[in-house]
Amino acid sequence: MALTERPASWKFEIEMPEMGNPDSITVLSAEPGKESLEAIFYDGQVFEFTKSLSVSAEARWAGNDVSVSVFVETAFSSSCSRCLAPSDIEIMNDFMYLYSLRKNEASGENTEEDDFQVVPVSRWTRFLDISDQVWESVILSLPRQVLCSKDCKGLCPLCGKSLNEGKCGCSPDTLDPRFKKLLGVRIEEKRE
Ligand SMILES: [Zn+2]
Ligand SMILES: [Zn+2]
Structure with a gap:
């Protein structure tokens, strides 16, 4: 597009x-x-x-x-x-x-x-x-990054549930590190 x-x-x-x-x-x-x-x-x-x-x-x-x-x-x-x-x-x-x-x-x-x-x-x-x-x-x-709210928690990379609606039951400790990177929260912490 x-x-x-x-x-x-x-x-x-x-x-x-x-x-x-x-x-x-x-x-x-x-x-x-x-x-x-x-x-x-x-x-x-x-x-x-x-x-x-x-x-x-x-x-x-x-x-x-x-x-x-x-x-x-x-x-x-x-x-x-x-x-x-x-x-x-x-x-x-x-x-x-x-x-x-x-x-x-x-x-x-x-x-x-x-x-x-x-x-x-x-x-x-x-x-x-x-x-x-x-x-x-x-x-x-136009905003450079669109966020529903400043503290949006993003989606669980395993089950896809919006973490703004509460915990999903997946354990973050068992996450594959590659999935961890997909967590919105992690992306924000990442520094280039
Ligand atoms: Zn959001
Ligand atoms: Zn989940």
Whole structure:
């Protein structure tokens, strides 16, 4: 299964603030329906939307650049990486992007300026396409490890019972060491 890419229907464009007016602010509020994308497959994990994505953005001039704050809010269901139980994930996150006509001068230069990610644009048009940045904001908001709870005990590698529901009767002392490695608890203790 390939990583999910931004669906073509997810198009977000924000009107440019008035040229040369530092007080001019434009806003965007959008909600691509769940039907446009039901799930995201990312980093070996399936994230099913349980709520429509809501996107809001604000653009204003920052010197000769346009700064855009992107706010994404949604909810997913995904499987706990230890016990496989469906787990709810809520996302509410702000990201800042700086759209700039400046070319990335030296190659290899870090384009991250503090909390801003610089997005080069070739010229200003009436609308600024922020589709890729909205998609990136959603992807960056996904948890790196899905857990039903911080102390999820995982599944017994012998009988498959969820150890969150209590002991299963298998004795951990008799476990084959190779199985022990499969215990979620052990994985967390393991250091690379
Ligand atoms: Zn769990
Ligand atoms: Zn067991």
